Amino acid sequence: MTLPQLQEPSAFEEYVAPTSLKAALEAMADGAATCVAGGTDLWVQKDEPGRTIGKRLVNIKHVPELAGITETAGGIRLGALVTMTQVLDSALLRKMVPVLPATADKFASVQIRNAATVGGNVANASPAADFVIPLLCLDAVVALASLKAGKVATRTIPIAEIFTGPGRTKMVPGELITGVKFAVPKAGFHAGFAKTGPRPALEIALVSLGFAAYLDGTTMRDVRLALGAVAPTPIRAHKTEAVLEGQTIDAELIERASDALDKEIAPIDDHRGSAWYRRRLARAYLTQELSNAVAG
């Protein structure tokens, strides 16, 4: 018996699988490309009504310049193709930046982690993107490449500035994320990540929160606070950071910072949860992460 062919909407008119960065950028240069790596977002979204996608499918998985976790002078680079499983398994990251494997551990499921990439989590620009949250706390920059006058041109954008709205970034047509870079935190750095939803696995965060600071006992400096799913993009909560900066963590400060955070975020009501509940969660996670910081 021959089964009937499943008719999927016809979106792609060309397919290329480049094996160098230059070839990938050439395939994207006219702005008509759709890039795919892990596919975990794209293959769900590509057939959504009203979504416009480029007619040329560019499979970037075989571009060596986009691979690997590498230590640079004073920093670490995660190639765009690094999967959440690679983050989770990386001895380098476990030692130097444990918040990244800890976040990957809360990311979707094993099967998704085996496919989903660092670059994809940034490019998809979800307000609830999990991996973006610790990258915001690390002051990471996103490395981009495009083809200019036949040559590979690069630039960087701080991750805190790249998002312009749900699913939207400052990237221009033809531009590709090559990786993210950040300085290795020095001694005394503490960082944590919290998120939830109705079930622990495979959850699109109702609220996610990343907290990082250099701690001297219970006194914080260089405080970074990042949140997901409380605004049109993942955000840094700079006003709340200012309340915490240089202060000693105690119950009164936690209360004051929670009030500041409540004023700084703008969560929405949707089918996943109410704005009221998201505000409660943001307070609860800030309290939890500050308490964890005290507990060491």
Place this chain on the structure above:
Amino acid sequence: MPLQVDITFTLNGRETTLGVPADASALTVLRERLDLAGAKLACGEGECGACTVIVDGQSLNSCLMPAVDLAGRSVLTIEGLWTADGVDPVQDAFIEHGAVQCGFCTPGMIMQIRYLLDRNPNMSEDEIRRGLEGNVCRCTGYKKIIDAVIAAGRATAA
């Protein structure tokens, strides 16, 4: 007519060449072009794990994998677990422990468990539960599945 791309890959140990639609998922091609109906389409968005296959040693949701990306890879589906020596220890353990009710999640469960046991045959119950977070079963309550994984782990380690 969607764009067709010719690909060659290793499917359950055998080199396979065919044309696949650029829009299709690996799952669609496995089920509807290659008549391998073990991997199941349920949610179609990576939430349920019924479509799990092992690609180059990594368990993946084949519903989210572009079929064109199969090119050059080595794919193991539930149909490939069977060997001349019989069924895989995971399959044996599922039979032994009655870890199957309706059976719809079973191929995906077994492939994910095979992947997990290849990485660590001595998982704790907590590690098993975490490893199966991406596989949904609506019948068994998971208890018998977890019993089967523990037994299969012993058989794999032995």
